[in-house]
Amino acid sequence: MSPQQKRAVTSLIGIIATSALIGALFNQTPLFISLTLLIYILFMLRNIFKLHDWLLEQKKDLPDALGYWGEIFNELHILERKKKKQQKLLSVALSRFKKAAEALPDGVVILSKHNFIEWVNPVASSLLGISYPQDTGQKINNLIRHPDFQRYLIKNNYSKTITFPAPDNTDNILTMQIIPFGYKQKMLFCRDITHIHKLEEMRTNFVSNVSHEMRSPLTVLSGYLEMFSDNPPKDEKNFKLAIDNMYQQAMRMQRLVTDLLALSKMETAPVEHTALVNVSTLLITLKENAKIPGQDKQHTITLKTDEKLSLRGNSDELHSLFANLINNAVRYTPDHGHITISWQILNNEAVFSVSDDGPGIASQHIPHLTERFYRADIDRSRESGGTGLGLAIVKYAVERHDGRLEIRSTLGKGSTFTCYFPSQRFLT
Numbered sequence: 001m002s003p004q005q006k007r008a009v010t011s012l013i014g015i016i017a018t019s020a021l022i023g024a025l026f027n028q029t030p031l032f033i034s035l036t037l038l039i040y041i042l043f044m045l046r047n048i049f050k051l052h053d054w055l056l057e058q059k060k061d062l063p064d065a066l067g068y069w070g071e072i073f074n075e076l077h078i079l080e081r082k083k084k085k086q087q088k089l090l091s092v093a094l095s096r097f098k099k100a101a102e103a104l105p106d107g108v109v110i111l112s113k114h115n116f117i118e119w120v121n122p123v124a125s126s127l128l129g130i131s132y133p134q135d136t137g138q139k140i141n142n143l144i145r146h147p148d149f150q151r152y153l154i155k156n157n158y159s160k161t162i163t164f165p166a167p168d169n170t171d172n173i174l175t176m177q178i179i180p181f182g183y184k185q186k187m188l189f190c191r192d193i194t195h196i197h198k199l200e201e202m203r204t205n206f207v208s209n210v211s212h213e214m215r216s217p218l219t220v221l222s223g224y225l226e227m228f229s230d231n232p233p234k235d236e237k238n239f240k241l242a243i244d245n246m247y248q249q250a251m252r253m254q255r256l257v258t259d260l261l262a263l264s265k266m267e268t269a270p271v272e273h274t275a276l277v278n279v280s281t282l283l284i285t286l287k288e289n290a291k292i293p294g295q296d297k298q299h300t301i302t303l304k305t306d307e308k309l310s311l312r313g314n315s316d317e318l319h320s321l322f323a324n325l326i327n328n329a330v331r332y333t334p335d336h337g338h339i340t341i342s343w344q345i346l347n348n349e350a351v352f353s354v355s356d357d358g359p360g361i362a363s364q365h366i367p368h369l370t371e372r373f374y375r376a377d378i379d380r381s382r383e384s385g386g387t388g389l390g391l392a393i394v395k396y397a398v399e400r401h402d403g404r405l406e407i408r409s410t411l412g413k414g415s416t417f418t419c420y421f422p423s424q425r426f427l428t
């Protein structure tokens, strides 16, 4: 028994003894004791009611009382103050956690014991198409219906992540992991990995494209070598034809390797563009050499250039850029066609353009032309010695010089490839 309880019992005994004594004076001891006990019970009841009222409506201040009840109320008061302090600390911690989770680049969803949504950060809202707070209390598996997710949720083994298309936009790929916490609660983390997924897809396609491009010239070369090892050549004319063909295939592989190296160099090398390149001189040389070896397509090539206009950059990359666009025009424009090359200032930008009146390109191909190995016309590209990498190199080189590439083309009429460079890149 605590000292307070001992005191309460002693004072009750004291009150009863006093009432018994007074009662004895009037010869009414039982009546006095009964009255005292009644008053005591009423006092108790009053305080029990006060306590009950306070418990029902805790916003009220704690009631005051005398004696033991006063001490009970005092203890409750201390307890209440402690609880308020803890609640305050908890709400500060909770709001800190929410702020941190809201600022996360990943999506976070908090689920209750039976997978009901409790809280969602803005990233998860947009990635998973959950409206917060409207969807609070909904079951997550009613909103994300992808079978892989449904299986993952009920599996109860969350050591691995899962990957599946975003519910609202199946072009986007999400990765997700569930982390159990508390009493059967779950924290769900998700991230948009579309970019990584595309890079991985590009890498796989790239390897298979390179292998495919290498395989055809190698098949031709090994075919001839096999044939010659079985039957040494006797007919000089046929032998010459075979050697020419082998040479062309070897050149094709060489061009492919050169283009691949150029691309890989631009991908990995830092941008070091300090040289001032005299573009006019470069274009005059390229115009002179603008021929397909062994062919004279009798093109009319016009060069309009601002001789004073130089470009700050990397001379190898710029050479590759201009050469690729001019060679494409020469390769794709039929005999007696017209090609115009120009280098000038337009609207405070240095503009390089190559126009031809060749076959043109259908509009659906244009957005893809700068992708590696993309060809609008595969036969014509291979026939003219194309690697399918020229425009990918051009795009890289232009962007490394802070410029942009524009392709305009009309089927049957011709094409214009234009590169725009900003003012900080050129000198007049």
Ligand code: ADP
Binding pocket: 324, 328, 329, 332, 333, 356, 358, 359, 360, 361, 369, 374, 375, 376, 377, 378, 381, 382, 385, 386, 387, 388, 389, 390, 391, 392, 415
């Ligand atoms: P390729 O080595 O095949 O020419 P590019 O990357 O240089 O590869 O060009 C991609 C595709 O764009 C070509 O295969 C061709 O179909 C089309 N193309 C490029 N330049 C021209 C042009 N001047 N006229 C018509 N089509 C062109």
